Amino acid sequence: MKNIVSMRWLLARMYEPDVVIADCRFLLGQPEAGRQAYEAGHIPGAVYLDLEKDLSSPVSAHGGRHPLPDPAVLASRLSKAGIGSNSRIVAYDDQGGMNASRLWWLLRYIGHEQVYIMDEGFSAWQNAKFPVTVDEPVQIPSSFEVNVQPAMLASVDDVQQASASDSAVLIDSRDARRYAGLEEPIDAKAGHIPGAVNYFWKDVLDWDGRWTDTGVLEERFSKLDKDGAIIVYCGSGVSACPNVIALEEAGFSNVKLYSGSWSDWISYEGNPVATGNSEADKDV
Template sequence: MIDVNIANKLRLNKNVVFLDCRFQLSNPEYGLSEYKKNHIPLSRYVDLNNDLSSPVQKHGGRHPLPNLNVFGNLLGDLGIDHDTIVICYDDGTNDNAARCWFLCNLVGHQYTFVLNGGYKKWMENDFEVTTKIEEVIPKKFEINVQDYMITSMNEVKENGEKEDFNLIDSRELIRYIGEFEPIDRIAGHIPGAKNSFWKDVLNESGEFKTKEELQELFNPFKNGDETVVYCGSGVTGCVNYLGLVEAGYTNVKLYPGSFSDWISYEENVVKREK
C-alpha cells in the first residue's frame, strides 16, 4: 500500500504510472465514464472485465485470471516496465485496485502499490485531478510469473481440511454460512474454510488497518502455515491477500476461481452452517 500524500509527491516523477481501476459490477461502463470525467494525473484506465479478467468459461469462476502473457503485454502498452512505479487505485473500496496489484505482482512487477483509501481519499485531500488522457510511450515488459502466489481447485480440495492449512473465505458471513447467496447458484463454503470478511481489513475511513491491527485480525490463522484466500470470484479475496502480506504472512496464495469455480464442479462438496 501507499499513502496518498506520498503518492501525490511521487506523481511528479515521470517514471510513475497510476492505474485507475474504478469499476461497478452493476454498471460496467461506470469506471471508464468516471475516468473520462476526471482522474489522477498520469493515470491510465484498466477495466476489471476486459483487462483484469478473461472471458467466463465452464470452469474458472466469474472473473478468471487474464492470460498472463496478454496482461504483461498490456502493462508494456501502458508504458510500464520493471523500473516503473505503479500505483493502483479505485473509488476507495480497494478491491479492484487490489486485484490489479495482485496481477502486477503475479507477472513479476515488484514496484506496484495500492493507493490506500483510493480516489475518495485523494479527493478528500484536494489533490490535483485532470481530464487529460496521457500520451503513452509503450515499453517492453518481460513477464516473470510468480507461480507461488496462486493455487488450484485440486490443491484446495486436497488440503482444505488439513490442520496446518489456512483456508480463508473472504465473503461476508451470511454468504459463508449459506444463509444468503445473491450471486452464485449454490450457497455455502468450501469444506475446511474459516470466514474472515475482506472489509474487516479496512478501518472506518476505508483505509487499511495498521500492521498490528491486521495481525490481531488474522490471529486465528497460524503464520507459517500455507494460507489460501478465496472469495466469490477472486477479486475481493485480493484485499485479504494484501492484508495478510501487510500483517507479515509469508506463505499466502490466492485461489483465483474461488467459490464460483468450486461449485462449477458438480462433484465438489459445499458446506453450510446450521
C-alpha cells in the same frame, strides 16, 4: 506498510518519470461505470485498467467469474499502457481497494515487485482537493518482462486437498451472510468451501476506509499460524486480494490465492458445499 501508500505520498511523486498511476475503478453489474467515472475525472497521468477487459480473461466453463488473464496477454496490455519492468505502479479505485488489489496481485504474480495501492481511494483524493483532470495521458509503450510466480496461486486440486485434509487454512473473504449461505446475490449456489474460515475482506479497513496498520492486522489474524499454508478465496478472486495483502503485511509468508474462488468451486459438480457459521453446521 510496504504495499500501501498515502495520498500525500502519491501527490509528492506523481510526476516522477518511473511512476505509473493506474485507475482501477469498477462496479460489478455496471461494467461501463468505472470507465465513465475515469472519463469524468481522474488523477492526472492515470491510465484506466478495466477489471473485466484488462485484468481478467473471458469467462468459460471453469475459472470463475473473473478468470486470471493469460500472463503474456496481460503483459502486452500493461506495456501498451506504459507500464514497464522498471515502473513503480500505484493503483487506486473507489471500492475500498478491492480492484486495485487485484492489479497488485496480478503484477506480483507475473514477477513485478514495485506495485502499491493508494490508501482511501479516488473520492478521498477529490475531497482533499488534490488535482483531478479529464485529460487522458499519451501512453508510450514500454517493455514488460514476465516472470510468473506459480507459488502465489492455488489450484482447485489444492483447495480440494485443503478442504479434505486441512493441508492449508482456507480463508473465505466474503461477508458473513454469503459465507454462511444465508444469501447469494451473484453465484448459482450459496455457502462456502467446507473447512473454510471467514475473514471478511473489508475488515482490513478502518471506519474511515483506510487500511489498518500492521499491528491491527497481526491481531486480526492472530489465530493463524504465520508459517502455515493459507489459501484465500472470495466470490471470483477479486475481493480475496486485499486479504492476501493484509496477510503479507501481518507477516504471513505462505499465502496463495485461489483465483477462481467460489464461482469456480461450484462449477465442478462433485465439489461439496458447506453452510452455517461453524464446522458443526457444515453440510458435506
